Amino acid sequence: MAMIIDGREISLLVKNEIKEKVEELKKRGKEITLAVIQVGDNPASTVYVRNKKKACEYTGIRSLSYELPEETSEEELLALVEQLNERPDVNGILVQLPLPPLMDEDAVIRAISPLKDVDGFHPQNVGNLCIGQPGFVSCTPLGVIELLKRSGVSIAGKKCVVLGRSNIVGKPMALLLLRENATVTVAHSKTENLKEVTQEADILVVAVGRPGMVTGEYVKEGAVVIDVGINRDENNKLCGDVDFDTVEPICGAITPVPGGVGPMTIAMLLHNCLESVEREKYEVS
Ligand code: NDP
Numbered sequence: 001m002a003m004i005i006d007g008r009e010i011s012l013l014v015k016n017e018i019k020e021k022v023e024e025l026k027k028r029g030k031e032i033t034l035a036v037i038q039v040g041d042n043p044a045s046t047v048y049v050r051n052k053k054k055a056c057e058y059t060g061i062r063s064l065s066y067e068l069p070e071e072t073s074e075e076e077l078l079a080l081v082e083q084l085n086e087r088p089d090v091n092g093i094l095v096q097l098p099l100p101p102l103m104d105e106d107a108v109i110r111a112i113s114p115l116k117d118v119d120g121f122h123p124q125n126v127g128n129l130c131i132g133q134p135g136f137v138s139c140t141p142l143g144v145i146e147l148l149k150r151s152g153v154s155i156a157g158k159k160c161v162v163l164g165r166s167n168i169v170g171k172p173m174a175l176l177l178l179r180e181n182a183t184v185t186v187a188h189s190k191t192e193n194l195k196e197v198t199q200e201a202d203i204l205v206v207a208v209g210r211p212g213m214v215t216g217e218y219v220k221e222g223a224v225v226i227d228v229g230i231n232r233d234e235n236n237k238l239c240g241d242v243d244f245d246t247v248e249p250i251c252g253a254i255t256p257v258p259g260g261v262g263p264m265t266i267a268m269l270l271h272n273c274l275e276s277v278e279r280e281k282y283e284v285s
Contacts, residue, residue, distance in 0.1 A: 001248075001249075002248045002249070002250075002251045002252055002253055002254050003151070003252065003253040003254075004253075004254060004255075004256060005147055005151045005226075005253055005254065005255045005256075005260060006256075006259065006260075007143075007147060007255060007256075007259055007260040007261055007262060007263045007264050008259050008263050010146070010147055010150050010151070010263075010264065010267075011143075011263035011264050011266070011267040013150070014146065014264070014267040014268075014270075014271065015055065015058060015059055015267050015270060018059045018061075018267075018270045018271060018274055019058065019059040019060055021274055022059050022060040022061055022274065023060060025277065026060065030277060031062055031089075032060075032061045032062065032091050032092075032273050032274065032276070032277055033061070033062040033063070033064060033089055033090050033091050033092070034052075034056055034061055034062070034063050034064070034090075034091065034092040034093075034094060034118065034269075034273050035063075035064045035066065035084045035090050035092065035093045035094070036049055036052060036053060036063055036064065036065055036066065036094050036096065037066040037068065037077070037080065037081075037093070037094065037095045037096065038065075038066070038067050038068065038096045039068045039069075039070065039072050039077060039095075039096075039099055039100055039103070040068075040069070040070035040099075040100050041070065042098065045096045045097075045098070048096060049065075049096050051266055052094070052266055052269060053065060055266045055267070055269070055270055056270065056273075059270050061270060061273050064090070066080060068080075070100055072100075074102070074103045074104060074107070074108070077095075077099075077103065077108060078107070078108065078111050081093060081095070081108065081111045081112055082111065084116070085111075085112070085113040085116060090116065091116065091118075091273060091276040091277060091280070092116050092117075092118035092272065092273045092276050093112050093113070093116045093117070093118070094118055094119055094269070095108055095109070095112065095119075109121045109122055109123075110122065110123065114135070114136075115276070115279055115280070116276060117136050118136055118139075118269060118272040118273055118275075118276060119136070119138065119139065119269070119272075120135070120136035120137045120138040120139065120142075120172070120272065121138065121167070121168065122136075125137070126167070126171075126172070129172060129175050129176070129179075130175060132179065134279070136272050136275065136276075137172060137176065137272075138168050138169070138172040139264075139265045139266070139268040139269045139271075139272065140168065140169050140173075140207075140228060140261060140264075140265045140268075141169060141172045141173035141176050142172075142176065142268040142271070142272075143261055143264025143265050143267060143268040144173060144176075144205060144226050144228065144261060144264070145176050145177075145180065146264060146267075146268065147226065147255065147260070147261065147264055148203070148224070148226070151253065153203065153224050153253065155177060155180040155181065155182050155203065156180060156181035156182065157181060157182070157183070158182050158183070158202040158203050159182070159183050159185070159200055159201055159202045159203075160174075160177045160182040160183065160184050160185070160201060160202065160203040160204075160205065161184075161185045161186075161187055161197060161198050161200060161201035161203075161204050161205070162174045162177065162184065162185070162186050162187070162205045162207070163187045163188075163194075163198060163204065163205065163206045163207065163208055163214065163241075164187075164188065164205075164206065164207035164208045164209075164228070165186050165188045166207065169207040169228055170186060170188070170207050171186070173205055173207065173228075174186045177203075177205075182203070185197060185200070185201075194218070195217055195218050198214070198218040198219065199218065199219065199220050200220065201219075201220060201223055202220070202223055202224065203223065203224045203226070204218070204219060204223055204224070204225050204226065205226045205228065206225070206226065206227050206228060206229060206240075206241045206242050207228035207229065207241065208229065208241045209229060209231065209241065210229070210231070210241055211229070211231040211232075211233050211239050211240075211241065212233070212239060212240070212241070212242070212243040213241050213242075213243075214227075214241055214242045214243060214247065215243045215246045215247065216243070216246035216247050216249070216250050217246075218247075219247050219250050219251050220250075221250055221251075222251065222252040223250075223251050223252060224251065224252055224253045224254075225242055225247055225251045225253070225254045225255070226254075226255050226260070226261065227240035227241055227242040227244075227254070227255050227256075227257050227260055227261065228240075228241065228261050229241030229242065229257060230257065230258075230262060238257060238258050239257055240255075240256075240257030240260070242254070242257075244256065244257075
């Protein structure tokens with residue numbers, strides 16, 4: 001039977017470690033502040049933002065909330081970001097995506113100071129990851145690495161296949177696995193003989209956004225399978241990109257959905273907020 005990698009339990013461990021560090025910093029007179037901006041009232045975004053604020057509260061990180069109406073102009077949003085960039089008491093800035101259709105998401109991401117970009121989406125941080133320099137890393141792939149390490153899965157030298165090549169999950173995931181000395185293949189919708197490619201993986205990370213697409217036929221016996229997907233099935237129930245029922249009997253370890261990668265994403269956001277203080281120190285000295 002496969003080991004079930006419990007993201008809820010591991011994320012709680014991470015959050016408790018962060019809480020202790022935040023308390024230590026407070027004793028030394030340093031408070032960490034995350035500014036969270038939401039434009040419009042997309043219901044999924046509202047839930048994500050609420051969970052992020054709750055997690056901040058749990059760990060003692062102060063959160064500032066900016067809930068802007070749907071009709072906010074891009075200029076107004078950019079002006080707010082600029083103002084938060086300048087504020088010395090704000091360590092991290094998070095603009096919840098997606099933004100309303102008429103806004104240029106890339107322009108908004110680029111406007112966030114790379115030193116406060118706790119989502120790790122700014123091109124400067126992506127570039128730093130690419131060339132092995134310090135910088136913020138996208139929270140979901142960072143959470144996957146943390147899950148693997150804390151579950152005792154060794155990464156170095158392993159064949160890893162990342163299924164999906166988005167800027168926020170697939171690509172940074174591949175770079176992080178490479179940084180951990182894995183041999184990495186990135187597969188996507190144009191990959192030929194996909195099942196043969198994924199069957200090579202010792203560690204298979206799936207981020208395609210297609211409910212239950214990866215069935216047992218895609219998986220090598222004993223592989224570690226990480227399911228990043230968060231989808232709704234035909235009964236509106238949360239489900240991943242991996243078909244748990246056919247994959248679990250074959251693989252060595254697997255993350256469930258919900259309760260796998262999802263909780264780690266928020267834990268790593270808090271981790272990045274803590275990092276922002278460390279980074280500030282380097283900038284000052
Ligand atoms: P995107 O839609 O941006 O990217 C999907 C990727 O999957 C693309 O690279 C696409 O290939 C590839 N793909 C799509 N269909 C196929 C197919 N049939 N065969 C092979 N490859 C395919 O999605 P995201 O990366 O943003 O998200 C992926 C999933 O992860 C979603 O379910 C999302 O909800 C979830 N997610 C979960 C998070 C968490 O906290 N756990 C955070 C972020 C996302 P191509 O590039 O060729 O089009």
